[in-house]
Amino acid sequence: MIVHPPMANPPTQVDVLVLGEHPSAYLSAALLRQSGELKVFHCTLPAERSIERLVVVNPMFYSLHQSLAPLRRKIKSTPIHGLQFLGELASEQNEYSNKSAVALICSYRQIRDALADLAKRNGVQMARPRSLDIGLPDEQGVLVKAGSQLIHANILVVACELPRELRRPLGIADAWDRNLMQRYSFITLQPDSADRVSRPLMPMSLDLKGTSAWAWMLPGREQMQLAVQQPLLGADQVKPCELLRHWAMVLGRHGLLQQSQNLSFEKIQSIDFPAAAALEVDGVANRTLLIGPAGGFYSAGGEDIYPNCWSAIHAADVIRKALKQPHLQDALQPYRTRWRTTLGEYLRGPQQNLRFLLPLAYRNPKMSSRLAESILQGKSLVR
Numbered sequence: 001m002i003v004h005p006p007m008a009n010p011p012t013q014v015d016v017l018v019l020g021e022h023p024s025a026y027l028s029a030a031l032l033r034q035s036g037e038l039k040v041f042h043c044t045l046p047a048e049r050s051i052e053r054l055v056v057v058n059p060m061f062y063s064l065h066q067s068l069a070p071l072r073r074k075i076k077s078t079p080i081h082g083l084q085f086l087g088e089l090a091s092e093q094n095e096y097s098n099k100s101a102v103a104l105i106c107s108y109r110q111i112r113d114a115l116a117d118l119a120k121r122n123g124v125q126m127a128r129p130r131s132l133d134i135g136l137p138d139e140q141g142v143l144v145k146a147g148s149q150l151i152h153a154n155i156l157v158v159a160c161e162l163p164r165e166l167r168r169p170l171g172i173a174d175a176w177d178r179n180l181m182q183r184y185s186f187i188t189l190q191p192d193s194a195d196r197v198s199r200p201l202m203p204m205s206l207d208l209k210g211t212s213a214w215a216w217m218l219p220g221r222e223q224m225q226l227a228v229q230q231p232l233l234g235a236d237q238v239k240p241c242e243l244l245r246h247w248a249m250v251l252g253r254h255g256l257l258q259q260s261q262n263l264s265f266e267k268i269q270s271i272d273f274p275a276a277a278a279l280e281v282d283g284v285a286n287r288t289l290l291i292g293p294a295g296g297f298y299s300a301g302g303e304d305i306y307p308n309c310w311s312a313i314h315a316a317d318v319i320r321k322a323l324k325q326p327h328l329q330d331a332l333q334p335y336r337t338r339w340r341t342t343l344g345e346y347l348r349g350p351q352q353n354l355r356f357l358l359p360l361a362y363r364n365p366k367m368s369s370r371l372a373e374s375i376l377q378g379k380s381l382v383r
Contacts, residue, residue, distance in 0.1 A: 095368065203216070211234065214301060
């Protein structure tokens with residue numbers, strides 16, 4: 001329960017308060033503040049956990065907005081020129097390759113820090129409070145207590161998973177449907193010189209161990225990452241550790257991982273996320289827009305940076321216009337359709353039965369090409 005302060009110490013008045021440490025949070029704050037007309041405040045959550053890892057980034061990320069173009073020189077990346085689809089047997093494989101990079105392997109922390117710096121340079125006020133409380137929104141806005149500081153915001157932008165007690169005042173559902181949740185588990189390792197190639201393809205499985213789990217080997221600049229993605233509901237039956245061990249064996253079987261027999265699986269890390277959940281939920285709450293992880297803007301293949309940051313750009317555009325309208329809540333509604341017309345298909349990923357298509361992917365270059373373009377670019381398999 002937020003207690004209103006004495007009149008001698010009124011809350012800090014802001015146009016927009018952005019919550020979350022995800023790169024999409026910093027991007028939305030930076031864009032909202034960019035014109036200099038809006039007062040924007042940014043807060044992280046006390047219990048928020050940011051896990052460093054390698055991430056697959058669509059090269060078009062830097063073209064999403066003019067503010068992102070200069071970051072291409074700041075964020076180190078490894079260009080990926082295609083996908084290499086691998087089956088359980090050494091004879092089951094096919095590849096899609098391109099002269100230009102179709103994906104970039106980047107450090108999650110580098111992207112987050114670069115966007116946080118962009119927000120700071122644009123004049124966004126920032127805080128890392130030890131506690132956070134949110135009051136009930138009303139016609140005047142939302143009162144938030146961040147540590148000892150009171151903030152009164154016209155609009156909230158939420159890019160992180162809020163605790164249940166903070167969701168309820170905003171009218172956000174208590175939790176994601178567990179059928180939407182995926183578990184992404186990974187380990188990092190130092191590559192041998194034999195594992196390095198000049199124009200790398202990214203090895204991938206779309207049905208690891210016959211479980212429908214996806215798996216990748218991400219070749220970074222200084223380290224590699226073995227990763228698997230599986231439905232959260234199935235993680236109890238087939239443990240992530242078991243899947244990662246099996247993936248290492250498959251890579252060794254295909255001659256792509258020289259040290260597959262000597263890996264340690266003691267330092268596995270896991271992240272649970274709602275894949276393509278934005279297609280199932282409402283991203284507009286009480287004076288609040290849900291972007292990034294809070295809005296479920298992950299692709300079906302678990303892609304993080306590109307789709308989540310795309311949602312931040314849409315939100316910033318809608319908010320700028322909404323703040324000029326007499327009925328703010330109504331003016332936020334275009335966010336529902338704005339991203340669906342551009343981002344919806346991208347989030348869906350392959351819609352067909354992949355187990356049926358995989359035999360074709362291993363022997364049919366056209367099918368492997370279509371699968372790769374569907375995964376990396378959101379294109380439909382049916383053309």
